[in-house]
Amino acid sequence: MKNSKLLDKASRLDFSRLPGTAPASPDAATPAPPVFTPRPKTAPGALMAFANDTRSELLKENETLRERAQEAEVLRSRLDEALDDLQQWEGAKAARLIEASLVRPSRFANRHPGSFQDADYLKLRHEIQDAGGNVQPIKVRPVRGEEDSSPVRYEVVFGHRRLRACQELGLPVLAMIDNLDDQALFVEMERENRARKDLSAWEQGMMYRSALDSGLFPSNRKLAEAIGVDLSALGKALSLAALPEFIVAAFPSPLTLQFRWAKPLSDALAADAAGMRERVLDLQALPQKLSAREVFERLVDTAPVERRRQGVEPFHPPAARRAIHLGRREVGSIGVDAQGRIDLTLQPETLDPDSDALDALARLIAEFLATRAGGRGG
Template sequence: MARKQKDYLAGLLADDEPAAPPPSSEPVAEYKGVLDRQQDHVRHLRQEKLERRAGTTLLGRESALARVASGEVRQVTQLLLDPARVRIWPGNARSYAHLSEESCRELIDSIIAEGGQKVPAVVRRVEGDPDHEFEVIAGTRRHWSISWLRAHSYPQMQLLAQVQQLDDEAAFRLADLENRARADVSDLERARNYAAALADHYDNHQTRMAERLRVSKGWLSKMLRVAALPDKVVAAFPSPADIQLKPAYPLAQALDGPQRRAIIDLADRIRQEQAHRRDAGQPPFPANEVIGRLLRAGAVRSAAPAAVTIDGAHGRPAVSVTGTNRQGVTLRLHAGHGLSDEALLQRVGDALAQLAGDGRGLQR
């Protein structure tokens, strides 16, 4: 600071001497000019900062839009929907008809306590359906619970949904991933869902399906065997939800053998017994007891299956049955039978007729 300025400021701060006017206005003008230049510089810096920020924001916005357009980033849309305008995708394993207030009670109470859903359902748009705009891919229980609440004193409740673009195969895989974590989705429901998907999405190629689902081929094969349980056998259980993979798989194997008819007949009798017990207010036979009875019935019937052999000329065998199961009948045509081709085919027909009479014929 200049000497004249120091003296002037010292005079202003002095207590024992009267303040004196500045000897000249030149130092004040010089000091004011410095302040003006500093303020101009600060304003200039601020303007540059604003321009850089605007440019960066615009550039960032353009970059984000470019990433969305390229598919690198997906936009996630969440909507609040009237569940009446949302249908259930039939490719989901969960049986909507078997949901109830009791099975959804915990979820219903959670939605009430929190004022709505916290986890959105996954939906996709549908076309050509005047009654529905979306369909649920994952979140069937959430849809059911919101629908129930709207009909029971909570008409303001809406379905929180995340909209995604998915083809059927991707929708199946997404729904399957969610259902694997749900204890209330039975193995039979999932197994039948897999059987339908195998034909619909994977051209009946089990290896390809296992790779896409990231499960073992052996495990998938067992699920598909359980999926083939006849409806008459399923009806013998207290509920389809009681049929689990590990205990049901031996039963599915037994149904591929000659004891199939005996198992199905007993299953129908057990179904009638279950109905009588329900009417009398008694608990039904549990699943493990049903499976045990069916397996024992099959074992008795198949303990000593009658051999089927059809003779040809001179008492020599012409046709014999070497195996029967659900997939078909294995026949052996013997050499030295002494028959014409036409006569041999007649013997084949005789062998199949005998199998049918024993309840082991081909399933048409």
């Protein structure tokens, strides 16, 4: 009787709710047989099973952390590269295209008109035309206080020739825009032009004089310190800018004046201003154009004027040379220099210098002089 009761209780037990038992299939007519996970029979065994389960979880978590660390390292590397690229642009100003008609030259610029006509400018203009614009940007600053009717919105800091080329070609100009005061504008303009060797010695002198005359700097020394040039070099440039207009006009162009000529020209002018004017007049009377060096040498040479003043050597205004033609072919020329000497020049193939032709030519000249000179030579 006792055994039957135990069997009856055992038949009513639901083993599907026990841990480790497989759930019954919903489609099955009868519940699936229970699946048991072996359980440790001792406390140390249970402790080992718990340790194994914990170790598995730690290994999985460690693997996840390792993968995340690798991803973080890749992101850190990309961030470092981006920061390096950004560092290269630190302090850089963005450039953009603006209408060239909205930009005016700086009032401190002293570009001679010849700067926009020489071979270098024409080459620059051609390059800008081929490229469809200026590849190297100019720098401008916003203009304040302009009348509302004025189209001008910017003033050039540097890049006057690039601006002029774009204006002539009807192209927008690539420009960096920066807010600068007058002194900062002048310093940047001067340093950029000097680095590019764009300005001639005379133009630099005129620019320095403009800055001093406008009160931008209180002294030559302060100006030299601001732009980083030697004080003596600044003085030479200012000496060129201080030359009278009649001396500058004696040269083929002011752009041909050189720094080292400043002191000799200034000294010659200070020693004898009237004599310098006479020498300039002598140069203007010459029929041929002299180079800048030849002009300089004649201006600082006081001998011809001194000889004329002493009556040692008469002065004859030079005459234009006359060409000598044989048929339609020019075979030589004849002229008079500043000392009154008649200069006859014949092409080498015109006359054989080893023949008697020279004697015959000399006799012809003598006969001509006898009839024209009226006995002056006799």
